[in-house]
Amino acid sequence: MNAALGRSYDGCMDALCAIRGERSDVSVIELWDVLGNGSPGASSIRVGPAEQNAILIASGLALAGRTVFVSIPLSPLFVANAYEQIRESVAIPNLKVVILSAHDRATLDRDGASRQMWEDFALMRVLPNMAVLAPSDRNSAYRLARALLDRDGPAYMRLSCAESPDIYESSDCDFSVGGARLLTEGDGVTIVACGIMVSEALSASRVLASQGINAEIIDCYSIKPFPEQMLIASVRRTGCCVVAEKHTKIAGLYGAVTECLARSFTVPTRSVAIEDNFGQSGTPKEIQEYYGLTHKEIVHNVVQVWAMRRR
Amino acid sequence: MDEARKGELERVALEVRKDVVRMSGVARLHGLPSALALTDLLVYLYWERMKIFPDERNRFDRDRLVLSDPAASPALYACLARRGFFEREELWSYSRLGATLQGYPDIRTPGVDAPGGTSGLGIALGLSAALRCDGINSLVYCIMDTLALFHGAVWESLSEASSSCDGGIVLVIGAAAPNEDSVSLGILDAAAIERRLGAFGWHTTAADGHDFNSMEYAFAEATLRDGPAAVIVRTQFDLNALPGIGGSERPISADDVENALSHLDMGINIGGDAE
Numbered sequence: 145m146n147a148a149l150g151r152s153y154d155g156c157m158d159a160l161c162a163i164r165g166e167r168s169d170v171s172v173i174e175l176w177d178v179l180g181n182g183s184p185g186a187s188s189i190r191v192g193p194a195e196q197n198a199i200l201i202a203s204g205l206a207l208a209g210r211t212v213f214v215s216i217p218l219s220p221l222f223v224a225n226a227y228e229q230i231r232e233s234v235a236i237p238n239l240k241v242v243i244l245s246a247h248d249r250a251t252l253d254r255d256g257a258s259r260q261m262w263e264d265f266a267l268m269r270v271l272p273n274m275a276v277l278a279p280s281d282r283n284s285a286y287r288l289a290r291a292l293l294d295r296d297g298p299a300y301m302r303l304s305c306a307e308s309p310d311i312y313e314s315s316d317c318d319f320s321v322g323g324a325r326l327l328t329e330g331d332g333v334t335i336v337a338c339g340i341m342v343s344e345a346l347s348a349s350r351v352l353a354s355q356g357i358n359a360e361i362i363d364c365y366s367i368k369p370f371p372e373q374m375l376i377a378s379v380r381r382t383g384c385c386v387v388a389e390k391h392t393k394i395a396g397l398y399g400a401v402t403e404c405l406a407r408s409f410t411v412p413t414r415s416v417a418i419e420d421n422f423g424q425s426g427t428p429k430e431i432q433e434y435y436g437l438t439h440k441e442i443v444h445n446v447v448q449v450w451a452m453r454r455r
Numbered sequence: 456m457d458e459a460r461k462g463e464l465e466r467v468a469l470e471v472r473k474d475v476v477r478m479s480g481v482a483r484l485h486g487l488p489s490a491l492a493l494t495d496l497l498v499y500l501y502w503e504r505m506k507i508f509p510d511e512r513n514r515f516d517r518d519r520l521v522l523s524d525p526a527a528s529p530a531l532y533a534c535l536a537r538r539g540f541f542e543r544e545e546l547w548s549y550s551r552l553g554a555t556l557q558g559y560p561d562i563r564t565p566g567v568d569a570p571g572g573t574s575g576l577g578i579a580l581g582l583s584a585a586l587r588c589d590g591i592n593s594l595v596y597c598i599m600d601t602l603a604l605f606h607g608a609v610w611e612s613l614s615e616a617s618s619s620c621d622g623g624i625v626l627v628i629g630a631a632a633p634n635e636d637s638v639s640l641g642i643l644d645a646a647a648i649e650r651r652l653g654a655f656g657w658h659t660t661a662a663d664g665h666d667f668n669s670m671e672y673a674f675a676e677a678t679l680r681d682g683p684a685a686v687i688v689r690t691q692f693d694l695n696a697l698p699g700i701g702g703s704e705r706p707i708s709a710d711d712v713e714n715a716l717s718h719l720d721m722g723i724n725i726g727g728d729a730e
Contacts (some may be wrong), residue, residue: 171585187588189584189619191615192615194611194614194615196574196577196607196608196611197577197580197608197611197612197615199577200574200575200576200577200578200580200581200608200612201577201578201580201581201584201612201615202581203569203570203577203578203581204521204569204577204578204579204580204581204582204583204584204585204595205581205582205584205585206581207519207562207568207569207578207581207582207585208581208582208585208586208589209515209585210585228572228574228608229572229574229577229608232570232572233570233572233574233575233577233578236561236570237561237562237569237570
C-alpha cells in the first residue's frame with residue numbers, strides 16, 4: 145500500500161477545479177470562497193450560510209441543464225437544515241445536483257453533538273433517486289466526483305478532512321456509482337467498510353491474518369446504489385460479515401448491508417459504528433477512539449462473528 | 456392594451472375559470488379560492504407576457520414560470536392545456552393516480568418549468584443565473600402567495616437576490632384582500648409586503664390582479680429593472696359568489712359544479728374590484 149497521506153476532501157476539490165476548467169455546463173455553489181475565484185456567473189456561486197437557498201439555486205441551475213456541485217464542507221448539518229429543499233427541489237424532480245459534505249473537520253468535533261452529523265447516510269439514503277457515496281481516500285474521491293458527471297440524478301458524497309493513507313494510485317480510475325472495490329481476498333470474513341474506516345479495516349486484516357483469519361475487504365464507497373452482487377458473492381465464500389462506518393448503527397452502510405443480506409443470503413453480521421447516541425466534544429482522533437471506530441474494534445467483532453459463521 | 460384584446464383575455468379567463476371549477480369537481484377537491492383568484496394573472500402571463508413555444512416546449516430561450524403557490528396549480532394546468540401543451544382531456548384526471556397532472560406541479564408535465572414547492576424563489580434565481588450565464592435574455596417569473604412569506608428559505612432567497620440578481624427575474628406575489636382570518640394569522644397585506652421587500656432592496660410595483668391593463672403596466676415596469684423586481688398582485692375572491700366551492704368543508708359535488716358554472720356564465724364578478 146502506498147504510504148502517502150491525503151484528504152478525500154482535497155481530492156474532490158481538485159476534481160472540481162479540473163472539471164470547472166473543462167466543462168462550461170458545470171456550476172459550483174459554495175457557502176464561502178473555498179475553491180478560489182472561478183469565472184464569474186453561473187459557474188461559481190457563493191451564497192453565504194444560507195443552505196436552503198443554496199439547494200434551491202442548485203435546483204434552478206440544474207433545471208436549466210447544468211450539473212451542479214454544492215460544496216458545504218463547514219456545515220455538515222446542512223443536510224438536516226435543507227432537507228425539505230433537497231427532497232422537494234432536487235430529489236423529486238431527479239435533478240443533477242451533487243451535494244458534498246465533510247463531516248470531520250477538527251473544529252466540528254470540538255463543537256460536540258450539535259455539529260456531529262452522524263446520521264447523514266440515513267437521511268440521504270432514504271430519498272428516492274439519491275445516490276450516496278463515501279470515498280475512502282483522495283484518489284477515489286477525485287475519480288468519483290468525475291464519475292458523477294456521467295450520472296443523471298442527485299447524489300450526496302461525504303468526504304473527510306482528516307488525513308488518511310492513500311488506498312489507490314492516482315492513475316486508478318476504476319470507480320463508478322454503484323460500484324465497490326475488493327481490496328483483499330480471503331475466505332474467513334467479509335469486512336465491508338467506507339470512508340475513513342477502510343484504512344482501519346486494512347489494519348484489522350493484518351492483525352487477523354496473524355490469527356489465521358483471512359479477511360476479504362470491500363471498500364463500499366457507493367452506499368446507494370448498493371453493490372449487492374459483490375457483497376453476496378463475498379459472503380458466500382466467507383459466511384460472515386462485519387460492517388465498519390463512521391455513522392450511527394441505524395440505516396447507514398450497516399443498514400444497506402443487512403437489508404441486502406436479509407433478502408439474498410443471511411450470514412451473521414456485526415456493526416462497528418456509533419451506537420444510537422449523539423456525540424460529544426473532542427478531537428477527531430479522540431472521538432474515533434472513544435466511539436470504537438478502530439481496527440481493534442473491527443478485529444474484536446470479526447472474532448465473534450467468525451465463530452458463528454455460516455458454513 | 457386595446458379593448459378588443461382585453462375582452463379576448465377576459466373570455467379566455469372565464470373559460471379557464473370554468474375548467475378549474477370542473478377540474479375541482481372531478482377531483483372532488485375541498486374548495487380552491489387561490490386557483491380562481493390567480494386565473495387572470497396566469498392568463499395575462501401565458502397569453503400576453505411570456506415567450507413560450509408549445510410546439511417546441513423545451514426551447515432554451517423560452518420564458519420560465521416557477522409556481523410557488525401549489526394551490527394555484529389547477530389554474531396553471533387549465534392555462535397550459537389551452538395554450539396547447541397537452542390535451543384538455545388531461546385536466547379531468549388532475550391529481551388522480553397515474554395522472555399527468557400531479558397535485559403539485561411536476562417537471563415531467565409538459566409546460567411545467569420547475570417543481571412546485573413553497574420556496575420556489577431560490578429555484579427561479581438559479582434558473583435565471585444559468586440563463587444569463589448562457590447569454591439568454593429569457594425572463595423567469597416566480598409566483599408565490601403571501602403564505603410563502605412565512606418560510607425561512609424564501610427570506611434567504613429574497614436576501615440573496617438583493618446582492619446577486621441583476622434582473623431577469625420577476626417575483627409575483629398574489630396578495631388576497633385582508634380579512635379577519637388573515638389578520639389574526641399575521642399574513643402580510645400588500646402594503647406590508649411592499650415595505651419588507653423594499654427593505655431587502657427589491658423594487659416593487661402593485662397591480663390589480665383582475666385588471667389586465669393594470670397588470671400590463673406593472674409588469675412592463677418590473678421587467679425594465681436591472682435589479683430584483685416584484686409585482687404585488689392584489690386579488691380578491693368572493694367566496695360567496697360561488698356557493699359550495701370556496702373553502703368548503705366537504706368535497707365539491709356535481710351540483711356545486713353546475714351551480715358555479717352557471718354563476719360564472721351569468722357574469723358573477725369573481726375577481727371583484729380588488730383594492
